[in-house]
Amino acid sequence: MGLSLALVSMATMCFAQKPKQVMLEPSAVLKKYVSPSALSFFYKDSLQTQSKIAALVSQLHARGFLTASPDSFTKSKDTLWVHLFLGNVYKKAVINTSGVSMLALRRTGLKSVFPDIHKFSF
Structure with missing residues (x-):
């Protein structure tokens, strides 16, 4: 952009x-x-x-x-x-958290928005 x-x-x-x-x-x-x-x-x-x-x-x-x-x-x-x-309308998104520590994920505040977030990789 x-x-x-x-x-x-x-x-x-x-x-x-x-x-x-x-x-x-x-x-x-x-x-x-x-x-x-x-x-x-x-x-x-x-x-x-x-x-x-x-x-x-x-x-x-x-x-x-x-x-x-x-x-x-x-x-x-x-x-x-x-x-x-515009592209397509998406109803949900998957965040690839591979390579990101859980501490960093907690500090982003995503846990409050997505309470079931957990570390995963593809």
Whole structure:
């Protein structure tokens, strides 16, 4: 995702003067999981755009789209189109804990979220 956000920065660096519009590619799946106000917003600089897109991707991750990420960016006049890759909706995830000590696992706080977590390897 760092590379994608760098692309946002490059695409928006010339728009630091007045707010420009960012449009997310509207798909039926995206409309189902994201509020309509998040599909289009105005930004003043690339940092604001990056944080808004990162928050949206984080929201999609929380809803089960674990592979969601910004796929491509298209700039036309004063509008930046962001195309998102959503992937599949996952209902559960398996964390590979091989190579991680139990002490480190306890310190992550995952035990409080996943009480039945235990050390395993593939």
